[in-house]
Amino acid sequence: MRIVVGIKWVPNTQAVRFDPKTGTLIRAGVPSIVNPHDFPAIELALRLKDMYGGEVIAVTMAPPSATQGLEHVLGMGVDKGILLTDRKFAGADTLATSYVIAKGIEKISKEIGPVDVAIFGHETIDSSTAHIGAQVASWLGWPYVYYARDAKLVEDGKLRVTRQTEKAVEEYEVNLPAVVATAIKALKPRPVRLSYKLRAKIEKPIIAWNIEDLGLDPRCTGLKGSPTVVANITWMPEVPRKKIVYTPKDPRDAARWILKQLFSDESVAGFLKKALWGEE
Amino acid sequence: MKVNCEKLCPDWPCEQPDEFKDIWVVMETDEHGISEASLQMLTPAKKIQSKKPEEKIVAVLIGYNIKQYAEIPIKHGADKVIVVDDERLKTYYPRVYGQVIVDLAKKYKPAVILVSATMKGREMGPYIANTLRTGITADCTDFDVDEKTGDVLMIRPPFAAIMLAYIKTPFRRPQMGTARPNVFPVPPYDESRTGEIIEEKLETIMDPGMQLVNYVPVKKEEVLIEKAEIIVSVGKGIGSMDGVKLAEKLASLLGGVVAGSRKAVDAGFVDPERQVGQTGKSVKPVLYFAIGISGAAQHMLGVREAGRIVAINIDPEAPIFKQSDYGVVGDYRPILEALIEELQQLKEKGPEAIEELLKE
Numbered sequence A: 001m002r003i004v005v006g007i008k009w010v011p012n013t014q015a016v017r018f019d020p021k022t023g024t025l026i027r028a029g030v031p032s033i034v035n036p037h038d039f040p041a042i043e044l045a046l047r048l049k050d051m052y053g054g055e056v057i058a059v060t061m062a063p064p065s066a067t068q069g070l071e072h073v074l075g076m077g078v079d080k081g082i083l084l085t086d087r088k089f090a091g092a093d094t095l096a097t098s099y100v101i102a103k104g105i106e107k108i109s110k111e112i113g114p115v116d117v118a119i120f121g122h123e124t125i126d127s128s129t130a131h132i133g134a135q136v137a138s139w140l141g142w143p144y145v146y147y148a149r150d151a152k153l154v155e156d157g158k159l160r161v162t163r164q165t166e167k168a169v170e171e172y173e174v175n176l177p178a179v180v181a182t183a184i185k186a187l188k189p190r191p192v193r194l195s196y197k198l199r200a201k202i203e204k205p206i207i208a209w210n211i212e213d214l215g216l217d218p219r220c221t222g223l224k225g226s227p228t229v230v231a232n233i234t235w236m237p238e239v240p241r242k243k244i245v246y247t248p249k250d251p252r253d254a255a256r257w258i259l260k261q262l263f264s265d266e267s268v269a270g271f272l273k274k275a276l277w278g279e280e
Numbered sequence B: 001m002k003v004n005c006e007k008l009c010p011d012w013p014c015e016q017p018d019e020f021k022d023i024w025v026v027m028e029t030d031e032h033g034i035s036e037a038s039l040q041m042l043t044p045a046k047k048i049q050s051k052k053p054e055e056k057i058v059a060v061l062i063g064y065n066i067k068q069y070a071e072i073p074i075k076h077g078a079d080k081v082i083v084v085d086d087e088r089l090k091t092y093y094p095r096v097y098g099q100v101i102v103d104l105a106k107k108y109k110p111a112v113i114l115v116s117a118t119m120k121g122r123e124m125g126p127y128i129a130n131t132l133r134t135g136i137t138a139d140c141t142d143f144d145v146d147e148k149t150g151d152v153l154m155i156r157p158p159f160a161a162i163m164l165a166y167i168k169t170p171f172r173r174p175q176m177g178t179a180r181p182n183v184f185p186v187p188p189y190d191e192s193r194t195g196e197i198i199e200e201k202l203e204t205i206m207d208p209g210m211q212l213v214n215y216v217p218v219k220k221e222e223v224l225i226e227k228a229e230i231i232v233s234v235g236k237g238i239g240s241m242d243g244v245k246l247a248e249k250l251a252s253l254l255g256g257v258v259a260g261s262r263k264a265v266d267a268g269f270v271d272p273e274r275q276v277g278q279t280g281k282s283v284k285p286v287l288y289f290a291i292g293i294s295g296a297a298q299h300m301l302g303v304r305e306a307g308r309i310v311a312i313n314i315d316p317e318a319p320i321f322k323q324s325d326y327g328v329v330g331d332y333r334p335i336l337e338a339l340i341e342e343l344q345q346l347k348e349k350g351p352e353a354i355e356e357l358l359k360e
């Protein structure tokens, strides 16, 4: 099997801080990481390879600094990394991003060998749209399953994908090639292994493709190829709240204060009475 | 705005925005009928319509045996309903449902399509948008209209929930946006409303490329946090499962449920599906207790629709106090224990005891 897995090199949002005065992001010194939600996707790809052989190729559209992210996943056992990189890819929304990734997958199929499945993570921690899997499926004309928890091959070369929705555990038999996106924390990723890291250092299996390599029209990529534009950024409006704060003498005082507030507040008192005594 | 076709990606159709009209809302159904989450999307549709009165609100209802529900969106504010009721739509597949909506959109040319960001909506929405070669903005918390251009503004918190980005789709149509369930209320039911119901027939149908081969319903005994009217939510400050037990006790006394912050989920105190906030769920209880929760913007985004918020936090400087109604400074543990005891006593004494309490 030839499996492509999409990854993103993102700022570690846990480490991002805000300047409380200006409200702006303090990005300086914020390290980047492989998007944590991509790891179940990488793990699923590696498990498929463990079971059926073949190769796993990680793909990312990013500036060259994302090479570090590709190196990290090579350390987990991914065979090749492809960096789709060009100034003309900058400023892309999800449509323009998925376009470049889809064209990258087509090029892999043509030049390296046919891709059977492309796997993406649940969403990214820096923009959380969860669009890319569905959009790549749309560009390629492949079926798409989101929220996957596991997958294996069955007869007729179909992929049996298990997922859990709000209501049920579902299993699908999906024709290949297909796009799959994993659910949050679906699989526990394997650790980085030194031997893989060394192999990656020696073999250097990272290829960079730019807009000419992919043969794309600059009107279809980056800012120009993005139908959505950010028109403005403002503060989030505040929700009006009472903001009454009480420092109690002791816990009993605290409890009674809370109950007094709630039972003299019309918007909740009736509700609480009903909850306690089953009547208004 | 006049779109210059020379400047567009040649893989996209060149269409002028003024060829498009009306605001579509995609209706999702299950065995109980139309989902509340999709009816909620009629609220932003009405807001857009209030600024563009010439646009009609059209509910798009597709599936099998669903024609019976066609009046419902009208009573909640839709002007028209397009129905596709076809046995071949019995099982939902993103590509099949997506393609039906794509084909309808190509025929009717709506200016806006709103989709609820349920699991299905998050799977199918971007597929529809991309197949139409248009943009889509995920998880909007509000919608508006740009007064100068008439473009719809899709408003969402980028990256961190203290700022809002206004996103528009100036040179492509339809303009697509999603919102998480419970960000908007369902518009009130109005029996007197009437509207046109248009039935569309399918000629061919897209091959799903996949088959549902096994379906095992999962029984959920607990009330989902999205539906709960009283929520006792715990943060990292809860510290232990013993603390969570106290929260559960309070919740069960009040007929409520327990939820948590992301740090509480990460620490294993509550299930991921009970996370409240930007990357969790939006909730709209009458009463929300925030116990040992600091009040990070990403958390508070999920409780904008909550009626009242009671915060218990040991740190008098915790940001939660500036974002709640009733705040108590102190260690949550003895306070919750006392609160549970007082409530139990009240419960035994009966409603008369409240007057006594308030007199003190």
Ligand SMILES: Cc1cc2nc3c(=O)[nH]c(=O)nc-3n(C[C@H](O)[C@H](O)[C@H](O)COP(=O)(O)OP(=O)(O)OC[C@H]3O[C@@H](n4cnc5c(N)ncnc54)[C@H](O)[C@@H]3O)c2cc1C
Binding pocket: A013, A014, A125, A126, B159, B160, B234, B235, B236, B237, B238, B260, B261, B262, B263, B264, B275, B276, B277, B278, B279, B280, B281, B291, B292, B293, B294, B295, B296, B297, B298, B299, B312, B313, B314, B315, B318, B330, B331, B332, B333
């Ligand atoms: C992109 C992004 C998305 C995010 N999405 C979400 C989301 O959906 N939901 C979410 O919740 N967070 C989300 N976060 C994380 C968020 O920024 C905060 O880190 C998180 O909400 C903090 O959780 P907390 O309040 O439980 O923990 P903390 O911030 O660590 O606060 C713990 C609080 O407990 C108090 N405390 C400690 N001991 C006691 C005691 N004995 N009694 C009373 N109080 C006590 C402390 O004073 C403190 O205020 C997101 C972050 C990012 C960057």
